[in-house]
Amino acid sequence: MVQVKSPYWQKVVDDAQKHPAVPGLETIPFFTMAPMEAVTDSVFRRVVAKAGGPDVYFTEFTNARSITHPKAKFTVQGRLHVEESEQMPVAQLWGDRGIDFETACFDLKERGYEAVDINMGCPAATVVKNNSGSDLIRHFDKAEEIIASAKKAGLAVSVKTRLGFNQIDTFEEWIPFLLKQDIPLLTVHMRTRKEMSKVPAHFEYIDRLVQLRDEIAPNTLLQINGDIKDRADGLELVRQHPGVNGIMIGRGIFENPFAFEITPREHTLDETLTLLRMQLDLYDQFTAEFGPMHFQKLKRFFKIYVRHFSYASDLRVALMDTNNTTQVRELLDQFDEQWAAQKAADTIAITTK
Numbered sequence: 328m329v330q331v332k333s334p335y336w337q338k339v340v341d342d343a344q345k346h347p348a349v350p351g352l353e354t355i356p357f358f359t360m361a362p363m364e365a366v367t368d369s370v371f372r373r374v375v376a377k378a379g380g381p382d383v384y385f386t387e388f389t390n391a392r393s394i395t396h397p398k399a400k401f402t403v404q405g406r407l408h409v410e411e412s413e414q415m416p417v418a419q420l421w422g423d424r425g426i427d428f429e430t431a432c433f434d435l436k437e438r439g440y441e442a443v444d445i446n447m448g449c450p451a452a453t454v455v456k457n458n459s460g461s462d463l464i465r466h467f468d469k470a471e472e473i474i475a476s477a478k479k480a481g482l483a484v485s486v487k488t489r490l491g492f493n494q495i496d497t498f499e500e501w502i503p504f505l506l507k508q509d510i511p512l513l514t515v516h517m518r519t520r521k522e523m524s525k526v527p528a529h530f531e532y533i534d535r536l537v538q539l540r541d542e543i544a545p546n547t548l549l550q551i552n553g554d555i556k557d558r559a560d561g562l563e564l565v566r567q568h569p570g571v572n573g574i575m576i577g578r579g580i581f582e583n584p585f586a587f588e589i590t591p592r593e594h595t596l597d598e599t600l601t602l603l604r605m606q607l608d609l610y611d612q613f614t615a616e617f618g619p620m621h622f623q624k625l626k627r628f629f630k631i632y633v634r635h636f637s638y639a640s641d642l643r644v645a646l647m648d649t650n651n652t653t654q655v656r657e658l659l660d661q662f663d664e665q666w667a668a669q670k671a672a673d674t675i676a677i678t679t680k
Contacts, residue, residue, distance in 0.1 A: 329354065329572060332511035332546050333483035335441045340548070340572065343382055346589055349562055354572075356565045358558060358587055359383040359550065361577030362419035362444070362487070364451075365624045369408050370609040372416065374602055375580065379588035384416035388446060388454075391422035394431040405617040407438060415439060419487070421446040423458040423469065425476030432480035442483040444512075445473060447505075450489070450520040461520035464492045467504055474508045485512035487552070487575075491519040495529060502536060506544040513540070514550040514575055524578075528553030530564065537570035548572040555579060557586040584631050596636050596666070600659060603632040607652045622651060638666075 331337040343357040360367060360375060362385035372384045389406045393399035409415060418440050420431060432443055447470060449460030463470040477484045486505055491497025497519070505513055515536060517528035533551060540549045550573030555561050561574030579586045584602055585594055606628060614620050629646045633639050642662055649655045 329548070330546050331548055332509065333442075335483040336485075336511040336548055339382055351566050352562065356561065356571060357382040357573045358561060359417075359573060359575045360385060360580060360587070361552060361575045362386060362388055362446070363577055364388050366627075367416075368405065368613070369410050369413060370606060370613050371628070373410065373413060373609055374606045375584065375587070376414070377605060378584045378602055380414070381576070381587045384414060385419045385444060386416050388419055388421050388449065389431075391420040391427040391431040392424065394420075394434050395427075405613070405620075407435070408613075408617065409439070415441060417442040417444050417485070419444045419446055420477075421449060421454060421459045422473070423463075425472040428473050428477040429479050432477050432482050432484075436480045436482055440482065442485065443477055443480075444485045444487055444514070445477060447486055447488040448516050448520070450523050455520070461489055461492055464488065464497065464501055464520065467501075470505075471508065474510065483511050485510055485514065487514040487516070489516045489518055489520055490529060490532065493519060493521045495519055495532070498532065498536070502539055503543055506540060506547055509544075510547060512548040512550060512573070514552055514573070517551060517553040524553075530554075530568070533564075533568040533571065537568065541570065550575050552577065557583055557591070558588060559591060581631050599632045600663075603629070604656070604659065607655055611652055625652075637669075638662075 329340050331340055339357050343355045346355050349355055358381040360381045364387055367385060367387050387406045389403055393403045394407070407418065418435050420428060420443060422428060428445070435443060446460050447463045451460065454460035455462045458466070458469070463473070474484060474486065488501070488505065491501060502515070517530060517532065518524065518526065536549060540547055549571055551564065551571050552575035555564060555574055555576050556579035557576065560579070561576065564574065565571045576586055584599065585591070610620070610625055626647055629643055633643045633646065645658055646655060649658060
């Protein structure tokens with residue numbers, strides 16, 4: 328059994344072994360949902376949990392400085408909110424000053440968080456310009472300071488990064504450096520910052536990452552991210568690359584809300600639209616508590632639920648023209664009536680032949 332550097336991640340590993348056995352795997356990897364800006368808030372995490380969630384959730388990106396800054400701390404409350412019915416997520420932080428991570432982690436500890444993940448891979452220009460995210464790949468000293476500062480609160484501190492900033496072979500120096508920082512989990516998105524998500528993930532380097540981990544920090548968990556669509560996809564990747572402990576899925580959830588389902592099955596249109604209605608209800612509750620959210624951000628989720636059936640494109644186009652959740656519900660109700668009529672007509676056509 329894998330021995331991990333923190334009780335939090337040890338429990339994640341142990342709990343993953345309670346899932347059904349997987350042919351060809353002695354140890355079952357854990358699955359996590361990637362931190363995604365304006366996506367992985369409390370609302371969407373609860374929707375994914377309903378569909379069949381991962382072993383671990385991550386929050387949206389949160390600026391470490393804003394958590395305790397007098398003029399900004401109230402604006403991040405929604406990002407860090409965790410409903411009582413939820414599984415506690417890992418807080419994902421970005422920034423460029425050790426002191427900000429230190430104070431933020433003590434604050435998070437008071438909120439009930441047990442684990443923090445440091446973003447050292449975000450490729451967004453606004454983040455990089457602030458000497459944060461993937462820019463830290465170019466500043467080892469700053470990265471070391473941030474990790475050490477975050478640890479002072481006693482939380483489980485992990486890191487998410489990329490293979491390099493501009494060059495892939497940077498990982499031969501960068502990954503060993505991170506492995507020497509005594510962290511329980513290292514997540515690697517298998518691309519460089521320069522590549523963004525424009526090229527296929529470089530799975531050909533996974534075995535080398537495993538080798539480096541085994542040589543330098545055998546008790547550090549290695550998690551892989553990038554181009555993994557669902558649980559079956561992740562399990563196959565681990566079969567091909569023994570030694571990988573965890574699989575993180577990000578954009579795959581936009582292709583299939585049931586991506587983490589342990590026993591995959593076909594889902595009906597009613598099931599997917601029920602998830603959309605659930606998100607609408609939770610969205611309204613969330614905005615009532617934390618203030619208005621930009622409705623345009625909600626629209627990015629419509630394609631998750633409205634796909635792979637007749638008239639899906641027509642419904643998506645209509646949904647994108649809505650301006651509030653009331654209009655969305657009215658449109659879905661109209662669609663339900665039309666869909667029911669169409670199915671009835673199809674049945675009559677079949678039975679009268």
